[in-house]
Amino acid sequence: MRFTILGETRVRRDDGTELPLGGPARRALLALLLARPGETVPADRLAEESNPAGPQSAHALQSQVSRLRTVLGPSAPIERTGAGYRIVVPYDAVDAGRFERLARDGRAALGADDPARAAALLHEALGLWQGPALADLADSGSDTARAATVRLEELRLAALEDRLEADLRLGEHRSAIPELRELTGRHPLRERPVALLMRALSADGAQAAALAVYETTRRHLADELGVDPSPELSALHQELLCQDPVPAAARPPAQLTALVGRDSEVADLDALLRRSRLVTLTGPGGVGKTRLAVEAAGAADGEVCFVQLAPLREDTAVPQALLGALGLSGNSLHLGADGPSPAERLVTVLSDRPLLLILDNCEHVLDATAALITRLLAACPHLRVLTTSREPLGIIGEHLYPVRPLDTDAAVRLFTDRATAVRPGLAADPATVRRLCAALDNLPLALELAASRLRTLDPDDLARRLDDRLGMAARGARTGDGRHRTLRSVIAWSWELLPEPERRAARRFAVFVSGATAPAAARVCGTDPDTLESLADKSLLETADGRYRMLETVRAYAGEQLDAAERSDDVRRAHAEHFLDLARTADARLRGSAQLDGLARLTAAHDDLLAALRWTADAPEPGTGLALLAAAAHSLWIRGIPACVATYAARLLDILDGEPPAGLDEEFAICVLLAASGPAGHPVWHRHRARAASALDAVWSGTGQGRHPAALLLWVLRNATDGDPHRAYALVSAQSDGSDPWARAVAQYVTAFGALGEDDPARGEHALHTAAEAFRALGDRWGTALTLDAVAALAGARGDRTEAVALTDQALALTEGLGALADTADLLVGRGDHLADTDPAAARADYTRAAELARRTGSPAGLAAAQRGLGDLALSAGETAEAERRYREALDLLDARWVRSIGSRVRALAGLARVAEIRGDRDTARLHYRRAAEAATVPGASASAVLAMLGLPEPVLQAVQGP
Incomplete structure (x- = not known):
C-alpha cells in the first residue's frame, strides 16, 4: 500500500487502485498521522487540527479513526497508544519518506562526484511531488501541519538546487x-x-x-x-x-632552432595520432619528448592546445592548468565544495570540441593526469591527447611511443650545429665530440646545454669537466642512479657549472613573470649585460624581440634557489620598484601623443604588475602598492579592466585602516576608486569615500597640482550618481585655469555636462569642442574619443544624424586602435541609435557587434545598452513581445548607481512605456514614464538636459515627458 501527502492525501493499493478515504476531515486526520509515520500524535491535537470546520469531540475523533481503520485494513493499522494514535506503516511507503531518502542519496552522489546518478535520483525524488505538501491541511490552521510543510518545502527546494547542480555538472x-x-x-x-x-x-x-x-x-x-x-x-x-574575456587555446611554443635527427619519429608520430586517441611519449628527461610533441602539433590538423605541467606542485592543479591553457579561468566558478570541479568544467568545454590536447611533463602528477585523461576521453568523443612523461600513464587505450636518445651520428650533428652557432669556425676533434656526446648519453637537451659552454671553453676542457662532474654516474646510469637522467639533474648540472655571479643573476631573474628587457633584468638582478648574455649563451635564458625569458622549468628551479640562498623580499622589492618606475613613465605617455606606446608597455607588463601588487599586499608594502595602483589606473580604465586589481586595492585599504600614508593622498583616492570597481565595491566606496574626497581636495584644490590627473575624471564619473556630485564637479571644473593641460581638457569636458544640466546646450557643445581640441592637441586618442562621443550625441539630439554618425566613426577609429573594447561597444550602440530610423539593418549590425564585445569584456552596462537598442528596433518593427523582452533584460543588467548607465535605463523604461501604450495599458505606461523621468534626473541636472546630452531621439524625449 502506498500513501501520498505531497499533494492531496491519497492511498493506493499495490495494483494502483485508489482507496476511497471519505471527506476532508478524514483526509486531514490521515495526513496528520502520515506526517510522521510510526510516531504517536496526541488525540487532543488530532481532534483540534483534523477538522477544517473546527475542533471535534473525542467521540467524533474515535468515529473518524474507526472508519479509517475499516478503509485501510490490517495493512496499515492505526493503533491507540497512551493518549494518542499512530499509523504503523514503513517510512518508505509514504511518498514524503521516499522523497527524503532519494534526495539524501542524490546529495550523497553529488558529493561523491557522480552527477549522473545524482541527477537520476533527484529527478525521481522531485517527481513524487503532485502539489503542495500536506495540501489537505492547508486550511486547518494546524501548527503541526505548518511546521511539517515548511520542513518538506525546504527539503524540496534544496533537492531542486542539488538537481540543478547535477545538471550543470553534466x-x-x-x-x-x-x-x-x-x-x-x-x-x-x-x-x-x-x-x-x-x-x-x-x-x-x-x-x-x-x-x-x-x-x-x-x-x-x-x-x-x-x-x-x-x-x-x-x-x-x-x-x-578575472576570466579571460577572449578564450583561446594555448599554442605550442615557437622553436628557434631546427630539429635534428628526428624526421622519422615525426612521421611515425603523425601517423599514430591519426589512428589513436591517446599517445604517450616516454623517455628520460632531456631526451627531446617536448620538442617532438611540438613538431607533432605543427603537423596536426585542426586546433591544438599545449599545456605545460612541469610548474605544477599539486595533483589538484592539473585540471586548473588545462582550463588556463584553454583560455578559461584557472579556478572553476564554484561555491565551496558543492560547486562544479575544474574537471567537470573541462568536460563541458570539450564535449563537442575537436582538439589535440598536448600535456607536457606529466611524470610528477601522473595519477591525477591519468584520471583526468580517462574521464575526458570517455566524455569528449572528438578529443585526442598526446602526453610526454618519463613513465606511462597506465590507462586503457594508451599507445606508448618511446623517445630514445639520438643515435651517435645525429648526436654529433646536433652538438656540432649548436656549437658552431655560438662559436663560428670551431673545428673540434671528431673523437672528442663523440666522447662528449657519449658522456651525455646523446640526450638532446644536455647536448645543447653543453654546446653553449663552448663559447668560453675548448672542447677538450669541456670533456675533462664532464669526466670530473659525471664520471661513471652518467655512463653507468642504465644500471645505477637514474637521477642523472632527469631534466632537473641536467638543469642542476648546468647550474653548478655557473660562477656565483651568474647563479645570483639567474635565481633573481625568477621573480619576472613575463620576462624582461636587458636593462630591467640588470637592475632587478643586480647584474650587468655581459652576465645576462652569458646566461643566454648557456641556455639558462632565452632571447626574443629584445627580451630575456626563462623557461618555466628553469624558472621554478631558480626560484627555489632564490628562496634558499638570499632574502627573496629584497629582490621582489626591487622588482616592484622597477615596475613602478615603468608604470609611472608609461602613465605619463597615456596623456599625450605617445599614448599607444605607453598603453603597449603597460599591457606587456600586466602580469608582472599584478605579481608586484600581490607582493605589496602580502609583504605588506602599502606605500609601494598604492603607487603601483595609481600609476596603472589610467591604463586599466582605458582597457576596461579596473576590476582585475580590485582585490589588491581592497587589501591595501584594510592594511591602511582607511588612512593614507604621508604624501600619498592622491594615490589613496585612486586605490578607493579601484577597490570600488570590485565585487564588494559599494560598501568599500561608502566606507572610504569621504576620506578619499578629502585626499583629492588636498592635492587638487586651489593651485594644487597632482601627479595623476586621470583621477579627476574617474572621480567625477564615480560621484555622479553615488556620492557628492557637486563637490566633485567643483573640484574638477576648477582646473580650467590650472597648469596641467590634460586636467584643463578634462575640466572643459566636465564643464560641458554642467552646462547641459543647466539647459544651456550651446555653452555645453562649445565646451565639448574646446575639450576635443585640447585632447587632440595633446595627442590623447582616448580623451578625444570620449569627447567626440558626447558631441555626436548632441548632434543626434538636434536631428543631424549624418554629423552624429561621422563623429562616432572618428571616435570608433580611435578606440579600436587603442583596443578599448568596452568604449568601442558603447560607441557602436551610439552609432546604432543614430542609424536606427534611417538604416535599421546597419543599426542591428552595430547593436549585435556591441553585444558581442560586451560579452567578451564582461560589461553588463555595454550588453544592456545593446539589448536596449535591439529592443528599440523590435518595437519599431511592431514586435512588442520581443521589444519587451529586450528592455527587461537590459534593466536586469544595469547598475542604477553608474552614471554611464543612465541613458540605457531611461531608454529601456521609455520603451516599456511605449509597449504598454500600444497594448492600451495606460496605468502601466504612466508608471514606466515616471520611472524613466526619475532615472534621468541626476543631481544638479534637469531630465531634459541629460536626455538631450545622451542623444535621445525626439519621440523618446516626448515619451519620457509622458502623457
Missing part, C-alpha cells in the same frame, strides 16, 4: 538557465540558486549577464537585509571578473 547549463531564472525570481535572497545561475550563464558564454545577476542580488541583500553577499558568492564573482 553540461546541461543551457536548459537549466530558464529554471534557475524562475527560481531566483521566487527566492531573490537565496544565494545558492544565484550562484548556480551565474555559473550556468558563464558556461553559456553570457559572462556579462552572470555579473548582472550578482549585482542584482547584491542590491537585494543590501536593501532587504542590510548585508553584503557571502564571501563565497563574492569570491565566485571575483573569479568571473
Whole structure:
C-alpha cells in the first residue's frame, strides 16, 4: 500500500487502485498521522487540527479513526497508544519518506562526484511531488501541519538546487538557465540558486549577464537585509571578473632552432595520432619528448592546445592548468565544495570540441593526469591527447611511443650545429665530440646545454669537466642512479657549472613573470649585460624581440634557489620598484601623443604588475602598492579592466585602516576608486569615500597640482550618481585655469555636462569642442574619443544624424586602435541609435557587434545598452513581445548607481512605456514614464538636459515627458 501527502492525501493499493478515504476531515486526520509515520500524535491535537470546520469531540475523533481503520485494513493499522494514535506503516511507503531518502542519496552522489546518478535520483525524488505538501491541511490552521510543510518545502527546494547542480555538472547549463531564472525570481535572497545561475550563464558564454545577476542580488541583500553577499558568492564573482574575456587555446611554443635527427619519429608520430586517441611519449628527461610533441602539433590538423605541467606542485592543479591553457579561468566558478570541479568544467568545454590536447611533463602528477585523461576521453568523443612523461600513464587505450636518445651520428650533428652557432669556425676533434656526446648519453637537451659552454671553453676542457662532474654516474646510469637522467639533474648540472655571479643573476631573474628587457633584468638582478648574455649563451635564458625569458622549468628551479640562498623580499622589492618606475613613465605617455606606446608597455607588463601588487599586499608594502595602483589606473580604465586589481586595492585599504600614508593622498583616492570597481565595491566606496574626497581636495584644490590627473575624471564619473556630485564637479571644473593641460581638457569636458544640466546646450557643445581640441592637441586618442562621443550625441539630439554618425566613426577609429573594447561597444550602440530610423539593418549590425564585445569584456552596462537598442528596433518593427523582452533584460543588467548607465535605463523604461501604450495599458505606461523621468534626473541636472546630452531621439524625449 502506498500513501501520498505531497499533494492531496491519497492511498493506493499495490495494483494502483485508489482507496476511497471519505471527506476532508478524514483526509486531514490521515495526513496528520502520515506526517510522521510510526510516531504517536496526541488525540487532543488530532481532534483540534483534523477538522477544517473546527475542533471535534473525542467521540467524533474515535468515529473518524474507526472508519479509517475499516478503509485501510490490517495493512496499515492505526493503533491507540497512551493518549494518542499512530499509523504503523514503513517510512518508505509514504511518498514524503521516499522523497527524503532519494534526495539524501542524490546529495550523497553529488558529493561523491557522480552527477549522473545524482541527477537520476533527484529527478525521481522531485517527481513524487503532485502539489503542495500536506495540501489537505492547508486550511486547518494546524501548527503541526505548518511546521511539517515548511520542513518538506525546504527539503524540496534544496533537492531542486542539488538537481540543478547535477545538471550543470553534466553540461546541461543551457536548459537549466530558464529554471534557475524562475527560481531566483521566487527566492531573490537565496544565494545558492544565484550562484548556480551565474555559473550556468558563464558556461553559456553570457559572462556579462552572470555579473548582472550578482549585482542584482547584491542590491537585494543590501536593501532587504542590510548585508553584503557571502564571501563565497563574492569570491565566485571575483573569479568571473578575472576570466579571460577572449578564450583561446594555448599554442605550442615557437622553436628557434631546427630539429635534428628526428624526421622519422615525426612521421611515425603523425601517423599514430591519426589512428589513436591517446599517445604517450616516454623517455628520460632531456631526451627531446617536448620538442617532438611540438613538431607533432605543427603537423596536426585542426586546433591544438599545449599545456605545460612541469610548474605544477599539486595533483589538484592539473585540471586548473588545462582550463588556463584553454583560455578559461584557472579556478572553476564554484561555491565551496558543492560547486562544479575544474574537471567537470573541462568536460563541458570539450564535449563537442575537436582538439589535440598536448600535456607536457606529466611524470610528477601522473595519477591525477591519468584520471583526468580517462574521464575526458570517455566524455569528449572528438578529443585526442598526446602526453610526454618519463613513465606511462597506465590507462586503457594508451599507445606508448618511446623517445630514445639520438643515435651517435645525429648526436654529433646536433652538438656540432649548436656549437658552431655560438662559436663560428670551431673545428673540434671528431673523437672528442663523440666522447662528449657519449658522456651525455646523446640526450638532446644536455647536448645543447653543453654546446653553449663552448663559447668560453675548448672542447677538450669541456670533456675533462664532464669526466670530473659525471664520471661513471652518467655512463653507468642504465644500471645505477637514474637521477642523472632527469631534466632537473641536467638543469642542476648546468647550474653548478655557473660562477656565483651568474647563479645570483639567474635565481633573481625568477621573480619576472613575463620576462624582461636587458636593462630591467640588470637592475632587478643586480647584474650587468655581459652576465645576462652569458646566461643566454648557456641556455639558462632565452632571447626574443629584445627580451630575456626563462623557461618555466628553469624558472621554478631558480626560484627555489632564490628562496634558499638570499632574502627573496629584497629582490621582489626591487622588482616592484622597477615596475613602478615603468608604470609611472608609461602613465605619463597615456596623456599625450605617445599614448599607444605607453598603453603597449603597460599591457606587456600586466602580469608582472599584478605579481608586484600581490607582493605589496602580502609583504605588506602599502606605500609601494598604492603607487603601483595609481600609476596603472589610467591604463586599466582605458582597457576596461579596473576590476582585475580590485582585490589588491581592497587589501591595501584594510592594511591602511582607511588612512593614507604621508604624501600619498592622491594615490589613496585612486586605490578607493579601484577597490570600488570590485565585487564588494559599494560598501568599500561608502566606507572610504569621504576620506578619499578629502585626499583629492588636498592635492587638487586651489593651485594644487597632482601627479595623476586621470583621477579627476574617474572621480567625477564615480560621484555622479553615488556620492557628492557637486563637490566633485567643483573640484574638477576648477582646473580650467590650472597648469596641467590634460586636467584643463578634462575640466572643459566636465564643464560641458554642467552646462547641459543647466539647459544651456550651446555653452555645453562649445565646451565639448574646446575639450576635443585640447585632447587632440595633446595627442590623447582616448580623451578625444570620449569627447567626440558626447558631441555626436548632441548632434543626434538636434536631428543631424549624418554629423552624429561621422563623429562616432572618428571616435570608433580611435578606440579600436587603442583596443578599448568596452568604449568601442558603447560607441557602436551610439552609432546604432543614430542609424536606427534611417538604416535599421546597419543599426542591428552595430547593436549585435556591441553585444558581442560586451560579452567578451564582461560589461553588463555595454550588453544592456545593446539589448536596449535591439529592443528599440523590435518595437519599431511592431514586435512588442520581443521589444519587451529586450528592455527587461537590459534593466536586469544595469547598475542604477553608474552614471554611464543612465541613458540605457531611461531608454529601456521609455520603451516599456511605449509597449504598454500600444497594448492600451495606460496605468502601466504612466508608471514606466515616471520611472524613466526619475532615472534621468541626476543631481544638479534637469531630465531634459541629460536626455538631450545622451542623444535621445525626439519621440523618446516626448515619451519620457509622458502623457
